[in-house]
């Protein structure tokens with residue numbers, strides 16, 4: 001697509017941000033087109049410097065957001081070799097850790113990345129060994145737990161997600177040539193949801209930018225949506241960014257909300273911390289839609305009511321992927337997911353975390369599984385990329401020697417020749433992975449680190465199947481890798497940045513939102529944290545919003561949970577729930 005054609009799809013303020021050559025801090029309200037602008041800015045930079053080999057980088061907070069931007073870029077036909085889109089952890093792995101492994105003592109002899117599942121396994125073991133009761137505290141608030149955990153990782157040659165950041169920072173900070181090399185291949189760095197960026201992430205990026213002040217940096221976000229403060233997210237000001245990066249930043253804003261009706265905007269403005277009036281500018285701005293809050297429904301009736309709402313919305317012509325059901329935590333969604341599938345057997349559901357295999361593109365067994373469970377004749381380009389990634393992880397991270405004849409072609413040939421031998425997905429997965437490894441010349445009995453990672457992976461799959469009462473047929477496994485489709489079931493945090501015609505949220509109870517940890521340990525942040533999360537939740541809806549503080553849930557000791565104070569405090573004339 002020609003450059004001008006896609007810029008036409010932006011308003012003048014958004015277009016200005018796209019064509020601006022300086023560094024920008026863009027702050028704006030939900031639905032104002034921040035992600036749209038960032039995507040087009042990326043596309044604009046590619047088109048403007050079409051003959052340049054330099055890369056245009058977009059850093060997103062989640063894998064889902066990265067996929068969304070990639071899809072949008074695909075639609076406007078942007079050459080993919082000029083852009084890179086992914087999370088900060090993927091950025092660090094791809095541009096810093098993998099190419100410069102030999103410059104880090106800890107990584108040099110091989111390493112592998114563990115996820116939060118293994119971290120929890122380790123911390124649970126350590127807590128038991130130490131015999132301490134941590135209550136609602138986070139394990140790493142106890143230095144003795146943290147120390148033992150670190151020793152465990154060192155012994156196992158493992159690194160976790162935090163290590164990815166700290167090792168990356170050490171690499172770019174202690175070896176100027178690494179930062180210079182990376183800076184030399186980049187043209188732009190755009191960061192979405194910047195309010196959730198932590199100090200270390202800013203430092204990694206600034207170490208690179210300081211080596212090439214021609215890199216154009218853009219931070220995009222909304223401080224009212226800063227829901228990861230607990231994980232160290234900091235929304236820096238323009239001055240702070242200038243100090244950190246050593247270059248000038250201009251602050252820019254976008255006005256108007258393209259997503260939502262004015263009624264919903266006015267409602268979620270009750271949770272806004274900064275008082276700036278938001279105007280709906282979409283075609284549906286004057287629609288009444290539906291705005292329901294119910295704090296009388298009992299827990300036992302809730303799932304049937306939600307199923308009824310979904311059915312009604314579908315019958316009114318709302319597409320399934322325009323409806324989402326959300327709750328503060330995954331464990332609240334497992335029983336909902338099971339029940340609603342029974343109640344609405346003909347409706348498709350997309351529950352990204354209620355699947356046997358967790359999305360984890362940095363895990364070699366996830367990548368092998370993806371090749372095993374997806375069609376061999378489709379998306380050949382992507383399959384080749386995954387095969388290359390598998391070779392890279394095995395040789396670079398696990399330091400396994402593969403014979404010269406193992407290339408992406410051979411990997412795909414082996415995977416494609418594996419036939420379905422078992423109806424049980426878990427058994428088939430194990431057999432297929434083992435066959436594959438034998439065929440490429442890897443003996444798990446010799447490669448102990450790979451064997452441990454394999455066992456962790458299979459254990460996690462089994463746990464997920466058991467805990468979520470999932471079916472083990474092969475189709476359930478194939479489903480994990482299908483394109484997103486159906487009514488979305490996700491957490492409040494998981495739908496950040498997304499939008500749906502109808503949002504159905506439940507579990508709005510003191511103890512869940514705000515979480516006990518906030519109520520007990522950080523009471524002074526209680527109001528702001530709760531309001532920010534409710535602001536994010538309600539601003540996902542384009543037209544219809546159903547909120548529930550169901551009755552009948554209790555604490556572990558049996559005390560009833562009450563409706564979240566911050567929503568009860570709102571004086572609003574809601575629609576009746578039919």
Ligand SMILES: Nc1ncnc2c1ncn2[C@@H]1O[C@H](COP(=O)(O)OP(=O)(O)OP(=O)(O)O)[C@@H](O)[C@H]1O
Pocket residue numbers: 009010011014028029030031032033034035036037222225258259496497498499539
């Ligand atoms: N200029 C525009 N014309 C028409 N639609 C627009 C325009 N700008 C944005 N939109 C649409 O408005 C919706 C919200 O845009 P986007 O997701 O980029 O907002 P955002 O500011 O990133 O929101 P959030 O802060 O909630 O993540 C999208 O459907 C987008 O396509």
